[in-house]
Amino acid sequence: MSEHGTIEYLYGRQASVYHGGIDAWKAAGLALSTRPPQPTPVSLQRTVNPQAAASTDDVLASRKRPDVQIIDVRT
DSSP states (O other): OOTTHHHHHTTOOOOOOOOSHHHHHHHTTOOOOSSOOOOOOOOOOOOOOGGGSOOHHHHHHHTTOTTOOOOOOOO
């Protein structure tokens, strides 16, 4: 599963992750606002993409791969 895991799991097609933080955002000249966003509500029905999920066996097997990092983000 990639860094877009949940979005891919719900068949999302357009996702972005920004890793630079606020200082890099400002340095790039990107827009900032102190006003809260005013999103427009939408009706959305999603189905899951089982190929985007990792099974227990997948996770256990990946622990032996040097190119895989497992991060526990539970509270």
